[in-house]
Amino acid sequence: xxxxxxxxxxxxxxxxxxxxxxxxxxxxxxxxxxxxxxxxxxxxxxxxxxxxxxxxxxxxxxxxxxxxxxxxxxxxxxxxxxxxxxxxxxxxxxxxxxxxxxxxxxxxxxxxxxxxxxxxxxxxxxxxxxxxxxxxxxxxxxxxxxxxxxxxxxxxxxxxxxxxxxxxxxxxxxxxxxxxxxxxxxxxxxxxxxxxxxxxxxxxxxxxxxxxxxxxxxxxxxxxxxxxxxxxxxxxxxxxxxxxxxxxxxxxxxxxxxxxxxxxxxxxxxxxxxxxxxxxxxxxxxxxxxxxxxxxxxxxxxxxxxxxxxxxxxxxxxxxxxxxxxxxxxxxxxxxxxxxxxxxxxxxxxxxxxxxxxxxxxxxxxxxxxxxxxxxxxxxxxxxxxxxxxxxxxxxxxxxxxxxxxxxxxxxxxxxxxxxxxxxxxxxxxxxxxxxxxxxxxxxx
Ligand code: SF4
Numbered sequence: 001x002x003x004x005x006x007x008x009x010x011x012x013x014x015x016x017x018x019x020x021x022x023x024x025x026x027x028x029x030x031x032x033x034x035x036x037x038x039x040x041x042x043x044x045x046x047x048x049x050x051x052x053x054x055x056x057x058x059x060x061x062x063x064x065x066x067x068x069x070x071x072x073x074x075x076x077x078x079x080x081x082x083x084x085x086x087x088x089x090x091x092x093x094x095x096x097x098x099x100x101x102x103x104x105x106x107x108x109x110x111x112x113x114x115x116x117x118x119x120x121x122x123x124x125x126x127x128x129x130x131x132x133x134x135x136x137x138x139x140x141x142x143x144x145x146x147x148x149x150x151x152x153x154x155x156x157x158x159x160x161x162x163x164x165x166x167x168x169x170x171x172x173x174x175x176x177x178x179x180x181x182x183x184x185x186x187x188x189x190x191x192x193x194x195x196x197x198x199x200x201x202x203x204x205x206x207x208x209x210x211x212x213x214x215x216x217x218x219x220x221x222x223x224x225x226x227x228x229x230x231x232x233x234x235x236x237x238x239x240x241x242x243x244x245x246x247x248x249x250x251x252x253x254x255x256x257x258x259x260x261x262x263x264x265x266x267x268x269x270x271x272x273x274x275x276x277x278x279x280x281x282x283x284x285x286x287x288x289x290x291x292x293x294x295x296x297x298x299x300x301x302x303x304x305x306x307x308x309x310x311x312x313x314x315x316x317x318x319x320x321x322x323x324x325x326x327x328x329x330x331x332x333x334x335x336x337x338x339x340x341x342x343x344x345x346x347x348x349x350x351x352x353x354x355x356x357x358x359x360x361x362x363x364x365x366x367x368x369x370x371x372x373x374x375x376x377x378x379x380x381x382x383x384x385x386x387x388x389x390x391x392x393x394x395x396x397x398x399x400x401x402x403x404x405x406x407x408x409x410x411x412x413x414x415x416x417x418x419x420x421x422x423x424x425x426x427x428x429x430x431x432x433x434x435x436x437x438x439x440x441x442x443x444x445x
Contacts, residue, residue: 101130
């Protein structure tokens with residue numbers, strides 16, 4: 001593991017601090033939160049606060065973390081120490097935290113890190129997640145401010161911003177009053193509340209809350225990842241390809257010089273040619289075809305990790321991890337006794353991927369569900385977006401509704417899925433989609 005230690009002592013240049021090393025994003029060690037606090041949005045995924053990260057805030061938040069973080073922690077005997085024990089009042093009672101949960105309550109409530117670490121202890125002890133819960137609470141505050149919820153809906157709620165979050169957390173975990181409505185998340189709560197609340201549940205994909213991020217220009221790769229990902233959040237798909245181009249060709253070539261992780265040399269070229277501005281920038285570059293390949297590669301790596309129990313922090317998530325598509329087949333073969341090479345491992349990944357999709361298709365998911373939040377990017381391109389979905393579906397062996405075709409299911413040895421789809425009327429002999437009404441498990445998804 002010496003190479004892992006070495007890599008975090010020599011972080012990558014040109015990438016945000018939490019992504020510069022290995023492991024899960026190093027939120028417990030990195031104090032510089034300018035990138036998150038100024039690029040992600042606060043409240044109910046609403047407000048971007050440029051200039052928020054001042055020296056004073058930096059000093060205050062660093063002191064908070066250093067006084068409340070009692071030690072760094074790893075999963076099992078991993079040397080990376082991505083998590084930390086946080087102790088807010090007494091060093092006798094601590095909880096484990098890692099990654100972006102450090103900031104989700106802070107930013108949802110427009111508060112500071114001390115509040116975020118304090119409420120996260122209660123939330124962690126109650127077992128609620130750090131993404132949906134704070135966004136749902138911020139959603140409730142917006143509904144109150146808009147008059148959609150009234151004082152009668154929140155009897156006894158304190159008036160200060162931190163107190164309101166503690167009050168909401170208690171109601172949600174006990175499913176009391178408005179907490180019972182909010183406990184299902186923003187989409188379902190909005191449906192029950194009505195009165196225009198639906199407009200405020202604006203940061204969901206497939207009815208699940210997403211990263212609080214609002215950007216300017218459509219990015220083809222991220223459009224595909226957001227739309228077609230089967231899992232709850234984009235972090236389950238994004239990974240080895242840098243999230244943005246580096247400023248100069250020289251810097252990009254320096255990055256690709258030592259990049260054995262890519263499936264083939266085209267991926268290096270796509271990154272080297274990717275510019276911040278001009279013809280080779282978003283939304284036109286990378287092309288739809290290149291974006292399909294890049295998304296597919298990143299997704300493949302995550303599906304390998306998921307099925308082997310490998311930590312994404314050492315494989316599918318960082319930019320230059322120790323484990324990648326060229327050494328994982330041998331590693332998995334050694335551990336599992338399976339005869340695997342890249343082709344057969346890729347085949348298994350496709351099979352897993354299509355099985356996950358098949359399950360969601362049975363439950364009613366279709367193309368119409370594969371959409372990012374309407375306000376995720378300011379500048380949208382409906383025709384390009386339709387073309388992207390068409391191209392990706394074809395690339396994956398799915399029909400225009402996103403249903404795996406009979407041919408691709410056959411190639412993957414999933415004849416029983418073909419049979420199931422046929423019985424439910426999802427696939428006809430010519431592989432057309434009949435419609436959601438024909439599914440027997442309803443359309444709740
Ligand atoms: S297993 Fe993964 S998340 Fe856990 S400490 Fe190691 S690299 Fe970090």
